[in-house]
Amino acid sequence: MMQISQGHLNTLDYCPRLFQHIYLDQLSIPLTFEQQEAMARGSRFHTLMQQHELGLSTQVLGEDAALSELMERFLATAPDVMRRDHALFRQSEHRRQIVFQDFLMTVVYDLLILEPEQADILDWKTGLGLPSAQKLERNWQFKLYPFVLAKTSSYLPEQITMTYWFVQPGGPDEASNPQMMRFPYAAEKHHAIAEELSILLARLEQYLEDYRAGQFLPQVDDGNGHCEACPFAIRCDRSSIHRTSEATLPALNDIHEVII
Ligand code: SF4
Secondary structure (H helix, E strand, O other), rough: EEEEOOOHHHHHHHHHHHHHHHHHOOOOOOOOOOHHHHHHHHHHHHHHHHHHHHOOOOOOOOHHHHHHHHHHHHHOOHHHHOOOOOOOOOEEEEEEEEEOEEEEEEEEEEEEEEEEEEEEEEEOOOOOOOOHHHHHOOOOHHHHHHHHHHOOOOHHHHHHHEEEEEEOOOOOHHHHHEEEEEEEOOHHHHHHHHHHHHHHHHHHHHHHHHHHHHOOOOOOOOOOHHHHOOOOOOOOOOOOOOOOOOOOOHHHHHHOOOOO
């Protein structure tokens, strides 16, 4: 049974051929120095938050002192994240799985807090910039995380929230203060996501069958701009398309988040 994460779904939505390159052919994406740095910083921050949750020391030495500062700024801005009084259960790096149409759907919550009438899924984002709510809502993490919790718990969709904390490196000025976005879940969303997921996975099933028969997964239209940012443009014979420095691949962190 194939394990599917939000990263798989985002990549599949972005371009089926990219999904093939990464997850079926297992080609690696060459990262720029800045991308490697950003991913390493994100990973270290997640580890620190996990240590904090476990009651371990979060003191960071040497060149990672900036990370300590980031962490302190976050804890000062978001004391309610550390609230423990009403929590029945809380765990960082909490993993859940469900079987959906013969795929093993996997989520890993940065922090899950369960209270008697409320379940909150928290996610830390350490990349630069604050995305729009619309952009977040299009991401499969936004959809899959509460969906799986509703499927695997007794909480009603209306009792579930998805909370993002944006913790960005930078000076202690207003603009670089951690910011929070919280989204309520609902039964209507739950049904819409089930339907969307069902269609996407049926498509994936067909792609996988074709792939096993020697057929490549389809490429995106070359007019939609996705190939401009793609490191596989030469492999895909899309290298004549003008590349821009503005364009970026989706969810590099997502792609690396769950290993299959
Ligand atoms: S170059 Fe274009 S078609 Fe090929 S994997 Fe990248 S986005 Fe998809």
